[in-house]
Amino acid sequence: MSASETWRRWGLVLPAVTIIMLFSILPLSVVVVYSFLTPGDFGNVKWIFSTDGWFSVLFERDIFDDTVSLSDANLIILARSVGLSLATTLITLVFGLPTAWFIATRPASQRGFWLFLITIPFWTNLLVRTIAVQEMIRSEGVLNRLLMALGIIHEPLQMMFTNFAVLLGMAYVFLPLMVLPVYAAIEKFDFRLAEAGYDLYASRLYCLRRVILPLVRPGIIAGSILVFVPSLGAYVTPRIMGGGKSMMLGNLIEMQFGQGRNWPLGAALSITLTILVLAALIWYTRLTSARKERNHG
Numbered sequence: 001m002s003a004s005e006t007w008r009r010w011g012l013v014l015p016a017v018t019i020i021m022l023f024s025i026l027p028l029s030v031v032v033v034y035s036f037l038t039p040g041d042f043g044n045v046k047w048i049f050s051t052d053g054w055f056s057v058l059f060e061r062d063i064f065d066d067t068v069s070l071s072d073a074n075l076i077i078l079a080r081s082v083g084l085s086l087a088t089t090l091i092t093l094v095f096g097l098p099t100a101w102f103i104a105t106r107p108a109s110q111r112g113f114w115l116f117l118i119t120i121p122f123w124t125n126l127l128v129r130t131i132a133v134q135e136m137i138r139s140e141g142v143l144n145r146l147l148m149a150l151g152i153i154h155e156p157l158q159m160m161f162t163n164f165a166v167l168l169g170m171a172y173v174f175l176p177l178m179v180l181p182v183y184a185a186i187e188k189f190d191f192r193l194a195e196a197g198y199d200l201y202a203s204r205l206y207c208l209r210r211v212i213l214p215l216v217r218p219g220i221i222a223g224s225i226l227v228f229v230p231s232l233g234a235y236v237t238p239r240i241m242g243g244g245k246s247m248m249l250g251n252l253i254e255m256q257f258g259q260g261r262n263w264p265l266g267a268a269l270s271i272t273l274t275i276l277v278l279a280a281l282i283w284y285t286r287l288t289s290a291r292k293e294r295n296h297g
Contacts, residue, residue: 028274031267031270031271032267032271034053034263034264034267035053035054035264035267035268035270035271036049036050036051036053036054036264037049037050037053037263037264038050038052038264039052039053039261039262039263039264039265040261040263042261043257043261043263044263045263045264050264052264052265053262053264053265053267053268054268056071056074056262056265056268057071057074057265057268057269057272058070058071058074058075059071074252074269077247077248077249077251077252078249078272080163080246080247080248081232081248081249081250082232082276084163084166084167084170084231084248085170085228085231085232085234086228087167088167088170088171088174088227088228088231089178089224089227089228089231091167091171092171092174092175092177092178092223092227093178093182093220093223093224093227095171095175095178096175096178096179096182096223097178097182097220099118099179100178100179100180100182100183100185100186100219101186102114103115103118103179103183104183104186104187104189105191111187115180115183118176118179118180119176119180121173121176122176126173126236126237127236127240129172129173130169130173130236130237130240130241131240133168133169133172133241134160134165134169134240134241137159137160137165137168138159138160139156139157139158139160140156143159144156144157144159160241160243161241161242161243161244161245161246162242162245162246163242163246165241165242165246166237166238166241166242166246166248168241169237169238169240169241170231170234170237170238173237174226174227174230174231177223177226177227177230178223178224178226178227179223180223181219181220181222181223181226182216182219182220182223183219184219185215185216185217185218185219185220185222186216186219189212189215189216193211193215194207194211194212197210197211218288221284221287221288222284225280225281225284228280229277229280229281232249232273232276232277232280233249233250233273233277234248234250235248235250235251235254238250238251239251249269249272249273250273252269253266253269253270253273254266256269
């Protein structure tokens, strides 16, 4: 390859590399550096090396006898974040798969309309969508009024500021992210394969498990990643639906940079969140690579 060709190729990729450096690698590097510094008196940091930020992610030191113990609050929030994110992924899959199947089996002239309905929530601000869910389940909301009118309950149920409220809000917000990739996979599915399964006396459940799901698995995995990753770092929905009782990792990070004024701990928690996201993406990459190798093997 000639030198001119090499420079031409570098010139083509330079804008993309510059954008990645300025808006991804550089900010992330600043966060990494902050995680190894000392908290300032009123926020910010002191340029004194310290690992206390990383230590405080999992541990805490007693202010009286200096003993070390696990940081129960941080671990509970971390476990809640992972648990609610996994539950959100599962719920969106349960509702998203049949929804995507329904759309994919409509006549081609109607699919655009159903996809249009699925994408409408993206046109609305996330805050507005979350408040809409809040209005449904609050003490004086639509759901409680309906249940009381039917005589099922005699006093409003307390659903707000619970894990259930956060889970419901995130499932509603992220459902389209599951439907769209699963729909894309089902649309490419050859329905004659399912008919062949039925002709060979396979039950609907067996055909779903052994014929349909293996072929639409890439869409399911992609949708799961698209839901799990933003759920793990969600801030607005847990803040509104969970209040201070059901905080998630994103809320904890914001609190450390705000009221807590402990920027190194906030930076360490941010990197922890990034590591969790990268682990999910690496798992997805290895899973899809292994599947491609089996298909070509």
